[in-house]
Amino acid sequence: xxxxxxxxxxxxxxxxxxxxxxxxxxxxxxxxxxxxxxxxxxxxxxxxxxxxxxxxxxxxxxxxxxxxxxxxxxxxxxxxxxxxxxxxxxxxxxxxxxxxxxxxxxxxxxxxxxxxxxxxxxxxxxxxxxxxxxxxxxxxxxxxxxxxx
Amino acid sequence: xxxxxxxxxxxxxxxxxxxxxxxxxxxxxxxxxxxxxxxxxxxxxxxxxxxxxxxxxxxxxxxxxxxxxxxxxxxxxxxxxxxxxxxxxxxxxxxxxxxxxxxxxxxxxxxxxxxxxxxxxxxxxxxxxxxxxxxxx
Numbered sequence: 001x002x003x004x005x006x007x008x009x010x011x012x013x014x015x016x017x018x019x020x021x022x023x024x025x026x027x028x029x030x031x032x033x034x035x036x037x038x039x040x041x042x043x044x045x046x047x048x049x050x051x052x053x054x055x056x057x058x059x060x061x062x063x064x065x066x067x068x069x070x071x072x073x074x075x076x077x078x079x080x081x082x083x084x085x086x087x088x089x090x091x092x093x094x095x096x097x098x099x100x101x102x103x104x105x106x107x108x109x110x111x112x113x114x115x116x117x118x119x120x121x122x123x124x125x126x127x128x129x130x131x132x133x134x135x136x137x138x139x140x141x142x143x144x145x146x147x148x149x
Numbered sequence: 150x151x152x153x154x155x156x157x158x159x160x161x162x163x164x165x166x167x168x169x170x171x172x173x174x175x176x177x178x179x180x181x182x183x184x185x186x187x188x189x190x191x192x193x194x195x196x197x198x199x200x201x202x203x204x205x206x207x208x209x210x211x212x213x214x215x216x217x218x219x220x221x222x223x224x225x226x227x228x229x230x231x232x233x234x235x236x237x238x239x240x241x242x243x244x245x246x247x248x249x250x251x252x253x254x255x256x257x258x259x260x261x262x263x264x265x266x267x268x269x270x271x272x273x274x275x276x277x278x279x280x281x282x283x284x285x286x
Contacts, residue, residue, distance in 0.1 A: 028185065035181050037207020040216070061222045062203050063186075069199055070187030081191060083229060084198040086274075090224035138224070 005080040007147040008119040013107050019075035021102040021130070022067060024059050024095050032063040059095040064136050068103040068127045075105060080145040082118055089138035093129075100130040108139070117146050154215035157283040158255035161217070163248050169208035171240035171266075174201065179235060196233040201263050201272055205241040218281040220254050227274035238266040246275070254279050 033039050041048050042058055049057045095101060109122040121144050127136040174196055182200045183189045190197050210216060233239065240263075247258035257280050263272040 031181070031185050032203070035178065035185070036203040037210060038203075039207075039210070040219075060203075060206075062199070062206060066182070066186040066188050066199050066203065069197070070189075073187060073189070083191070083232065086226065086228040088224075088226045091222055 003080070005078050005145075006076075007080045008110065008112075008121065008144040009147045011079065011107055011110065011121055011144065013110055015076075015107045017072075017075040017105045019068075019071035019103045019105075021100040022071055023098065023100045024063075024067065026057075026097045028063065028067070029057065029059050029097065032060055032066075036060070036062070038062075054094050054096070056096055059097075059099075061091045061136070064091075064095045064101065064127060065089060067101065068125060068136065071101070071103045072105060072123075072125065075103060079121065079142060081142050082145055083143040085120060085141040085143050087138055087140040089136065091136055093133055093135045095129065095135050099135075101127055101135065103127050113143075118143055119146060120144075155218040155281075156215045157218050158248070158250070158257065158280040159283050161245055161248055161255075161257055161280065163245055166242060166244045167209075167212055167214065168242045169205065169240050170211050171238050172204060172208060173238045174204065174233065174235060176235050178204070194235050196235060196237070198229040198233075198272070201233050201239055202227060202274075204239070205261065205263055208241055209243070217257070217278065219278050220281050221279040223256075223277040223279055225274055225276040227272065229272050231269065231271050233263075233265070233271050237271075239263050239271070243276075250282075251279075254281050256280075 029043055043060050104126045106124045108124045111120045121142045124139050129135050188197045243259045243261040246260050249256040257278045259276045262270045265271050
């Protein structure tokens with residue numbers, strides 16, 4: 001059986017992907033608060049947030065980041081990823097309960113490493129809501145296997 | 150009524166270091182996280198790299214200091230230096246490296262490390278927050 005994963009050699013700079021959408025629910029936020037232990041009132045106090053700048057509870061920024069990581073895996077055939085190496089990330093706007101987010105991604109760089117069997121792929125990512133507003137954006141570096149000789 | 154204490158921009162000490170309690174990352178954390186996000190571990194026993202980061206935000210609420218009055222989490226950079234495995238016990242250490250006063254609040258940049266049970270720094274990065282100033286009495 002051939003390996004369906006895409007190797008460093010297969011991935012081209014300039015490739016673009018767009019994921020399906022995913023509606024962020026109150027349940028997502030409650031579970032994430034429980035999992036992470038981050039009960040900041042921004043995410044957990046509906047009454048307090050009525051009088052805030054946002055007018056309601058908002059999702060944790062890192063929940064948005066984690067959901068886009070999952071959406072990315074649904075945007076393209078899986079990479080032969082060995083590790084996630086790093087990221088640079090900006091939070092541009094709130095994700096509210098009921099918002100539907102998706103990720104648009106583009107391969108911006110490929111760098112071979114001193115080890116000949118792998119390389120770093122840099123992917124620029126934009127997280128958009130249902131109104132096409134950018135809510136998060138940044139770059140991620142992934143260590144990807146080279147196609148075995 | 151006594152309001153819960155908050156840590157404002159004026160209270161943040163430049164170069165101040167804060168260490169959280171530690172926690173063990175279990176299979177349950179990984180399963181719950183992967184089910185919630187579909188960000189799956191790359192192999193059995195591996196911990197998705199974003200998960201320890203998420204857990205350190207909660208650990209940050211368990212220190213003997215009131216929570217920082219964050220107005221906005223503006224952005225961050227993050228480096229995964231070595232893998233985290235199920236069963237590892239992690240804590241985080243953070244240090245304020247920049248404080249910049251603005252009109253409505255101040256920018257605080259914090260360096261954060263995630264350290265495992267062997268004292269190895271496994272992840273590290275820099276966070277930028279917009280923090281509220283102390284309201285006039």
